[in-house]
Amino acid sequence: QCAQVEDWQKAKSIYEFMAKDIDGNEVSLEKYRGYACIITNVLTQLHATYAEKGLRILGFPCNQFGKQEPGTEEEIKEFAKSYGAEFDLFSKIDVNGPHAHPLWKWMKEQPKGKGTLGNNIKWNFTKFLIDREGKVVKRYSPMDDPVVIINKNIPHYSYIQKTCILGKKISVCLKYRMSSYFWAVLSLHVI
Template identity: 40%
Template sequence: MSRFYELSARSLEGEEIAFSRFKGRAALVVNTASLCGFTPQYAGLEALHEAYGARGLDVLAFPCDQFGGQEPGGRPEIEACLTRYGVGFRVFEKVEVNGERAHPLFAWLTAALPGLLGRKVRWNFTKFLIGRDGRPLRRFGPATAPRRLEGAIEAALAPPR
């Protein structure tokens, strides 16, 4: 069984969500921030959620304040940003993605899919694609627009050969 399915996180509403509920579905994990230059990517992530959700993709957003203090607020401020971008996908409580206090999901993902800086997330809106089998497939940098992930998402959602 994939390590992904053994993990969990608390939703923005405070509910503990076991990732085993995403078994058999692909997931796009993104660390987000409300005051970042990449924050408009929320709209593109929502478009992916709308286009591929019914086909088996879950977009999972994790607000993080580790980069330039760009997610300084709490739940009310995060929700205001989500409302501004019409976000309907699952958003979790604020987490750390690097360092000793990194959420176990990001510790696992950065070990499995190191980036230009090795086992660290470089900035807000780094994206990780997880396959239907719970295995990490690809990592995309912050500047990669969500629409540019469509080919990789299609491949992740394709039936096994």
């Protein structure tokens, strides 16, 4: 069963949602069951560092913030490819307003997914931490560093050892690489 436009409020987890990939194919988020997830902007360096440990990124382009993602799906795909992105990329979506993707509507309405000053996504880099059962654990502001989020939270939701966590040098690289304005799901495989 898939929670979409009419019934998104009844969903119990992200696994009840579908999204079109960058090529227009419907993908069930059920395939990410058993993964801890962070929903945020695409982090190519983070993906490269954690891929062998089960990291998955689902990129959701969004053009609602200063029209920073005006390209077609094909242009977005080529742009991501030019950065060496090897993650699942989805079609462009809205994250706010009446046409927002049902997954995003649902995440913003969850008890731990609500914003401080209203539930709308304020800008790129808003992040949602999702546990292995597909539930929203916490919402982070655009200013929260994804490396800090991983260091602080991911060990509680996966079995990755502390030695695998990113260091300060890579953190600087991450901040630089976050200039592409995509929305994404980052997930760490539970081993």
